[in-house]
Amino acid sequence: MKIKKIVPFILIISVLLISMTLSAQTKKSVLKLCEKAVVEIENRNFDKAIVLLQKALKKDSLYPEIYIRLGDAYNFTLQSENAAACYNRAIQLFEDPNPILYMFAADEELKSGKYQEALLNYQKFLQKSTKQDLILEVENNVKKCKFGIEALKNPVNMHPVNLGPSINSEWDEYLATLTADEQEMIYTVRRPRDAKTICTFCMTEEDFYASINQDSVWQLRYPLGPPVNSSYNEGAQTISPDGKYLFFTLCNAESGYGSCDLYWSKRIGGRWSRPRNFGAPVNTNNWESQPSIAPDGKTIYFNSNREGSIGKSDIWKTEMIEEGVFSVPVNLGPEINTVHEENAPFIHPDGTTLYFVSDGHIGMGGRDIFYATLLADQTWSNPINMGYPINTSADELNIFINAIGTKAYYSSDKEGGLGGMDIYYFMLDEHLRPIPVTYMKGKVKDSDTGQPLEAEIEMVDLNMNKVITSTKSDPVTGEFLACIxxxxxxxxxxxxxxxxxxxxxxxxxxxxxxxxPIIKDILLEKPSKGKTLVMNNVFFEFNQSSLKTESFVELDLLVHFLSQNNRLKVEIGGHTDDQGAEDYNQKLSLERAESVYKYLISKGIKSERLTFKGYGEKNPIASNETEEGRASNRRTEITIIEN
Structure with missing residues (x-):
């Protein structure tokens, strides 16, 4: 759900141990006003406390304890600049101020983005204080001040554009997520409660809204509606890159395990299914929220304060083993998670770049947006702060990067918006961009009837032998989208x-x-005598018949197909381009076909089901005048000779 700044209720004045003894000149009425203000602060009536303390200042503007209490009240109401001014004034009025006042003033200056002033006060605290339990925290904040000073000197390019009234309104809009083709956006809207709102004490309710992109223009938004939208609060969602799945957070529901749980819904033929709880072991009696799905269609990153967390809130991941069944979550570890809070994970469609929000890594003072890269050994690189003004001294909410990595979407309540939080986009600096991802999009159909088919679709990185995209075509429409x-x-x-x-x-x-992007419909053929399958991912060493290791992925798929269709007999045909002598090409094509034949036998396919033949350069399927054409002609084909 929407991330809010949480101020722990610690009555700051209770730890100061500053004497309440008044000078003879101080009027009793000032003491009485201060005592009343303390009671109001304890009861969280901060506005009343501020009024009382301002009255006290009019009676005695040189009494430092008034400024301390007023600073406390401003701190609790998130008025950091006013709080810092009060603490600094108290420091001036004390002959020998308690060192902790320097830390309080610096904390509020850090929140206000006054890094130089905060740095000076932190340094004074470190010079005067002996409180070891606070020194480590202050030293960390000193690093944030120094980072903030340098970040302000070296801003990144950021020119936010409001998405306008088709998306935004006088209400709060935030947490935008898009499909990989950027044709659909789903986001969270916090609207006024209505008669159906279940939460008794809530003045607002969170629902999902969507918009369609037509000719590069976002159309008028519409509520996602039931069964996804309900009378509860739905939010913190992610849509899979192909638009088939919606993963989101639902809080305080009767079907829930904890305060907030993860749910999922599947789109079939344009309609969303009834949401289902992830269940155990993902959801617990704690807080699970903010899911983000990787392009492999299986790995889901999310936020939780569950047992085993390193800090107050950590980023975890789980895998969807099969639809609706999830593995035991794994913590991303200390490279990502700190003893503080990490939130709002977003895994880019490249599958390796993770964006997230943290107040534990060195940043601008509040919650900043960072990114890290998943390395080949499955560890994470050191997180990198995205810099100013993407990050500020305030708390950032989240970020979403489009598939090609050029455009970032975020939410802000900055001046000039339509009201509350609005959704903006900006062009992302090149050094902050993930690996660009394009996509293939189309429909899967029966080649004879044209009927849509629900087919398994996988993209495999041949160098790493790793599935990078896994999805299915829609069973009703046959539509699919796969990231590349x-x-x-x-x-x-x-x-x-x-x-x-x-x-x-x-x-x-x-x-x-x-x-x-590649727009292409795929026509699948039923296996029958004479049908031919071109093996586009079988590769050989140059001018040799030795199979490259990248070929094993597709050959293993062929093994699986032949095992599932054990009555089929096939011919393996080898083909070359017209470069070189015809006799040489004939011999090479035969040897390459034989290599495939031997591989299939080694994997358990019976030899009596297989024959092989070399065709040399005789049967081109493209022109040999271009390198692209010659590459197409160098191929391995599987032809059904008996079914």
Whole structure:
């Protein structure tokens, strides 16, 4: 749900141990006003306390204890600049001020973004104080002051644009999430309560709203409606890159395990299913919130204060083993989580760049936005602060980066908005961008009837033999969207238990945000005599018949297909381009076909179901005049000869 700044109720004046003994000149009425103010502060009536203390100042403006209590009241009402001014005035009036006053003043200056002033007060505290339990915290805040001073000198480019009245209103709008093609946005709206609002004491209710992007213009928003929206508070959502799943947070529901739980809903044919609780072991009797799903369609990052957390609130991850079944969550560890709070995880569609909010890592003073990269050994890089003015001395809420990595969406109540929190976007500085991701989008259909099919769709990084995208086409419409990470050699496999699988390869050597998405419908064929499957991800060493290791992923898919269809007999055909002598190409194609034949046998496919043949350069499927055409002609085909 919406992240709020929480001020722990510690009566600051109770730890100061500053004498209440009044000078002879101080009037009894001042003492009485101060005593009343203390009672109001204890009862959380801060506004009343402020009025009483301001009256006391009019009677005696040189009495330092009034400023301390007034600073406390301003602190609790988040008026940091006023609080800092009061603590500093108290320091001036005391001959020998308690060192902790310097820390109180510095804390409020840090919250206000007055880093130089805060640094001086922290340094005075460190010079005078012997409280070891506070020194470590102050030393950490000194680092934040120094970071803030440098960040202000070196701002990143940020020119926020309000998304306008189709998205924003006089209410609060925040936590925008988009599909990978940026055609749909779902976000949280905090609206006034209505007659159906279940929360008895809530003046507002959180619901999901959506908008469709048509010709680069966001259309008028609409409530997502039932069954996802209910009379409870729904928020802190994420939509899967392909738009098929919505994961979100629901609080204080009768079906819940704790104060807030994670739920999921699936879109089928344009309609959302009834939300289902993640259940154990993900949800506990604690607080689980703010999910974000990776492009592999399985890994879900979320926020929790569950047992085993390093700090007050940590980022965890779980895997969806099968639809609606989740693994035991794993803490992301001390590289990401601190003894303080980490919130609002967002895993980019590149699957490796994690953005999150933290007040534990060194930042601008409040909760800042950081990013870290998942390394090859599955550890995280050191988090990097996104800099000023993306981060400020205030608390940042979250950030969402589009798939190609160029545009960031966030929420702010800055002046000039339509009211409350509004959703903005800005173009992201290049050094802050994740790895760009493009996508393939289309429909899966039966090649004979044109009927939509629900097919399994996987993108596999051939260099790492790792699934980077996993999804299904819609069973009603056949629509699908699969993310493709630039800078990788990617296998695309689209499979259905009753059809020949479809194979393609995307070798996106350059890491770039300039690539156009691939729009393509896939026609799957039923296995029958004479049908041919081109194996686009079978590779050989140059001028040799030795299989490259990248080939094993697709060959194993072929093994699975033949095992599932154990009556089929197939021919393995080897083909070359026209470069080199014809006899040489004929021999090479035969040897390559034989290599595939031997691999399949080694994986348990019976030899009597297989034959192999070399066709050399005789049957091109593209022009040999271009490198692209020649690459298409160098291929391995599987042809059904008996079913």
């Amino acid at each position: 990470k630039t800078g990788t050699n990617v296998l695309l496999n689209i499979s259905h238990p009753f059809y020949l699988f479809y194979s393609d390869n995307f070798y996106l050597k350059t890491i770039t945000s300039e690539l156009e």
